[in-house]
Amino acid sequence: MRQSRLFAPTLKKVSNDIEVVSHKYMLRAGMIRQVAAGIYNLLPVGWKVVQRIEAIVREEMNRAGAQEVLMPAVQPAELWQQSGRWDFYGPELLRFQDRKNGDFCLGPTHEEVVVDMVRRDVRSYRALPMNLYQIQTKFRDEIRPRAGLMRGREFIMKDAYSFDVDRAAAEESYKQMFAAYERIFERCGLDFRPVEADSGAIGGSLSHEFQVLADTGEDAIVSCPDCGYTANVEKAGVHHRHDAPTGDAANETEQTLVDTPLTRTIEKVSAFFSVPPTQIVKTVLFIADDVPVAAIIRGDLNVNEVKVKKIVGAEEIRAATPAEMIEATGAPPGSIGPLGLTCRVVADHSLSGLPNVIVGANKKDHHITGVSVPRDLPDLEFVDLRMAADGDPCGRCGGSFGFFRGIEVGHVFYLGTKYSEAMKCTYLGVDGEEHAMEMGCYGIGITRIMAAAIEQHHDDYGIMWPMALAPWQVHIVPLQLDDEAVVNEAERIYTALQERGVDVLIDDRDGRPGVKFKDSDLIGAPIRVTISTKSLAEGCVEWKLRREKDREMVPVADVLAKIAELI
RNA sequence: CGGGGCGUGGCGCAGCCUGGUAGCGCGACGGUUUUGGGAACCGUAGGUCGCAGGUUCGAAUCCUGUCGCCCCGACCA
Numbered sequence A: 001m002r003q004s005r006l007f008a009p010t011l012k013k014v015s016n017d018i019e020v021v022s023h024k025y026m027l028r029a030g031m032i033r034q035v036a037a038g039i040y041n042l043l044p045v046g047w048k049v050v051q052r053i054e055a056i057v058r059e060e061m062n063r064a065g066a067q068e069v070l071m072p073a074v075q076p077a078e079l080w081q082q083s084g085r086w087d088f089y090g091p092e093l094l095r096f097q098d099r100k101n102g103d104f105c106l107g108p109t110h111e112e113v114v115v116d117m118v119r120r121d122v123r124s125y126r127a128l129p130m131n132l133y134q135i136q137t138k139f140r141d142e143i144r145p146r147a148g149l150m151r152g153r154e155f156i157m158k159d160a161y162s163f164d165v166d167r168a169a170a171e172e173s174y175k176q177m178f179a180a181y182e183r184i185f186e187r188c189g190l191d192f193r194p195v196e197a198d199s200g201a202i203g204g205s206l207s208h209e210f211q212v213l214a215d216t217g218e219d220a221i222v223s224c225p226d227c228g229y230t231a232n233v234e235k236a237g238v239h240h241r242h243d244a245p246t247g248d249a250a251n252e253t254e255q256t257l258v259d260t261p262l263t264r265t266i267e268k269v270s271a272f273f274s275v276p277p278t279q280i281v282k283t284v285l286f287i288a289d290d291v292p293v294a295a296i297i298r299g300d301l302n303v304n305e306v307k308v309k310k311i312v313g314a315e316e317i318r319a320a321t322p323a324e325m326i327e328a329t330g331a332p333p334g335s336i337g338p339l340g341l342t343c344r345v346v347a348d349h350s351l352s353g354l355p356n357v358i359v360g361a362n363k364k365d366h367h368i369t370g371v372s373v374p375r376d377l378p379d380l381e382f383v384d385l386r387m388a389a390d391g392d393p394c395g396r397c398g399g400s401f402g403f404f405r406g407i408e409v410g411h412v413f414y415l416g417t418k419y420s421e422a423m424k425c426t427y428l429g430v431d432g433e434e435h436a437m438e439m440g441c442y443g444i445g446i447t448r449i450m451a452a453a454i455e456q457h458h459d460d461y462g463i464m465w466p467m468a469l470a471p472w473q474v475h476i477v478p479l480q481l482d483d484e485a486v487v488n489e490a491e492r493i494y495t496a497l498q499e500r501g502v503d504v505l506i507d508d509r510d511g512r513p514g515v516k517f518k519d520s521d522l523i524g525a526p527i528r529v530t531i532s533t534k535s536l537a538e539g540c541v542e543w544k545l546r547r548e549k550d551r552e553m554v555p556v557a558d559v560l561a562k563i564a565e566l567i
Numbered sequence B: 001c002g003g004g005g006c007g008u009g010g011c012g013c014a015g016c017c018u019g020g021u022a023g024c025g026c027g028a029c030g031g032u033u034u035u036g037g038g039a040a041c042c043g044u045a046g047g048u049c050g051c052a053g054g055u056u057c058g059a060a061u062c063c064u065g066u067c068g069c070c071c072c073g074a075c076c077a
Helices: A021-028 A044-063 A077-083 A111-121 A167-187 A266-273 A305-312 A322-329 A418-422 A446-456 A484-499 A513-523 A533-537 A556-566
Strands: A032-036 A039-042 A074-076 A095-097 A103-106 A130-139 A154-164 A192-196 A206-213 A219-223 A230-232 A256-259 A281-288 A291-298 A317-319 A344-348 A357-360 A366-371 A402-416 A426-428 A434-436 A438-445 A474-478 A504-506 A527-531 A540-545 A551-555
Touching (some): A021 A032, A021 A446, A039 A044, A044 A446, A077 A103, A077 A111, A111 A130, A111 A154, A111 A438, A130 A167, A154 A167, A154 A446, A167 A206, A167 A402, A192 A219, A192 A402, A266 A366, A281 A305, A281 A322, A281 A357, A291 A305, A291 A322, A305 A317, A402 A418, A402 A446, A474 A484, A474 A513, A484 A533, A527 A533, A527 A556, A533 A540, A551 A556
Parallel strands (some): A192 A230, A291 A344, A474 A504, A474 A527
Antiparallel strands (some): A032 A039, A095 A103, A130 A154, A154 A438, A192 A206, A206 A402, A219 A230, A219 A402, A281 A291, A281 A317, A402 A438, A527 A540, A540 A551
16 A cells, blocks of 8 residues: 555544544554544544454354355334344434334344344254354444544344254254454454453353453453453352451440441441451442342442342343432431341351441431341341452452453353344254353443553553554665655555565555654554665665664565565 | 533644634645655646534634534444
């Protein structure tokens, strides 16, 4: 590509409130431009990188035996009503009507459509297993899109769906996809971890996220250095060490009702009584499928909503509003507690056996001291409700969790028969009976990979593409365009590389060296070859790798071979 | 959905508090000189100040409403 013709409007500056590196550099390198909140144009450079990622994904998906299809972005409500998600999905699903007032939506995912496609034409166990994938534009009307392509409303996704005869076969498909994903992210040059994840609203029971390590990531992950257990904090099990004091009668004290004005938070209660947060019971009220549930935990810890949801077996869960708290407990936020509640109470292991704690009194601005958990709350069952944090004991082995942040670039789910049953996607088995197909679904955020790659590969000057994702592997930068020798040599290398199938960009613009170097660093091709009057006088060109500081003079005759070594 | 902020030539910003000629830097175009890390000079073009009302002799500036965008939190396959 000739840079004089390239539509890559590079910028020296972007607005001050663009903070995330990948967002900034994609704008500055002229890869993307915003159209609306969370909606972007991909300019030639950005699109080229997307195509690189897509090519890798296709190769590995095909290698894993999946078949590519293309499903529509616009989907009829009817299918979503069949799966039950038309009512369940909420405002993230962008709905609209056609001219005949028929209901439609823009697909945020494609379970419904793919199941419909398969159920129409796949009738026999002989056709299974089957794995169908597509690379397609998704739309999710996110509450708050942010950080450029990191969380857009419209984005490009690879989604795959596997169909199998039984659970064992489905798990085999899952494993194949898992392995394919490892190869894909490896080839993309990303430092990533597969982590155990909550399966969320999409359902199913077995689920892993592929997280790219980055401080700007939105997800929190804990990992145990001892046993290797790695999980999203939403899912991570926390070990219960039995280091809590036992409920000795000798330690037990009388309950006392205390007037505690202005103590709405654990910190304030802690300060009021001059006791550590570990001697306070934190009570959090949730509404699980319209029913209030109180979760209690030691004051220094946080309740994991997802764990509560699982324990009570709810479809949906949310924090209660202040009005709901008063209705359920008689007290506003800050004063609720576990004693005398009529709603269900679930307790974290951390409270087991505690003899002398402070709880909310379920009376505005009052707490009760001297509460003994074994004596006063004898019927509790203790479970793991704790939001995993840095240093917490690993749920598998009790080791100490490390904490890091990640960008979710892939997610694999085992779905079971959730959709196939709801939508009657069945096959005729060897036994001559109809069976619901066992499904899995597997997503990769293509545009998000591009953002994640930049998060991991950049410096103060711009992007440092991994070879596999680079829009161009080689950037040729001739400096003196009025020097025929310089131009000729640059053109010779340019043509030779093209003939060898190398993707190469030549800066044939008549500009000053500084401008060319800045743009080159910004766009981030891995190899830069600078050709100047000075270097040619020695029979050399200047060789510079984007990732490395040093430049090197390389004889003109050796350049092509040297490039071949790296590509 | 709660909190905060911003909409002024293509881009980045000042001006607003205290109403009275719309300004700076970059970019673009023409020219001269330049050419190893975002050049200098001369000249040119380009703005209904997000939109709609209101107050006023007069509104980018004050008031009301509205739309859009950004950030934090909550939310999220």
